[in-house]
Amino acid sequence: MTNWRAVVVGFVVTTVIGIVGLAIPGLGQLTAGLVGGFVAGYMARGGLASGFWHGLLAGALGGLIGGLLIWVAVSLLGLALGPVGGAVGTAAGAGIFVVAVVVALVMALESAIAGAVGAALST
Template sequence: MTNWRAVLIGFLITAVLGIVGLTLPGVGQLAAGLIGGFVAGYVAGGGFLRGFWHGLLAGALGGLLGGLLIALFVAVAGWAAGPAGGVMGGLAGLGIFTVAMLVAFVMALESALAGAVGGLFNPRRPRRREPDYY
């Protein structure tokens, strides 16, 4: 079962470090994905596969949000240039969105690998809450 709290924590760390990482293009986003995925895997616990899954989800959400924001920014910038700029900006935004989705895919994979390592560092299985019958 997916621990959405772990995914959300990993996603937020990825997003915040990704924004801060804009000062170091490429390296900043790489580090953000690795750290966010590791944290998601560690918080979820449960070993390699569970950490991999939670890191993958956190990285995919972070990558999709980043790609969407970049494409939206380019589309709005083109729209401000008038009708011809809107068409060109829309096409450029679509191309950039496609590239950003490829980057998101790579970011999800690297985050998943880091999540697997995080899951190995925290091998405990999450305990199920026992129902209160009394």
């Protein structure tokens, strides 16, 4: 069973460290994903598979939400250009969302591995 509290806390940690990582060179997004996944796995407990799953969800959630927001923004921008622009904007936004989902899942693997480590250390 998924512990959504652990996933949301891991996501928030990833987001906060990611924002700080933009301002502080060297911290970066890699650290954000690792720490957020570790926190999600540690909170979820339940073994390696559970930590892996919770870290994966925490890491992927940010990319999915970001991709969705970009899709909406591009679609609205296209809609401001008229009916044809709306159709083009929606299609372009959907393409951007698909790419964002793939990138989010690939980048979530680091969070998943850190989540497994966190769960292993929590027991």
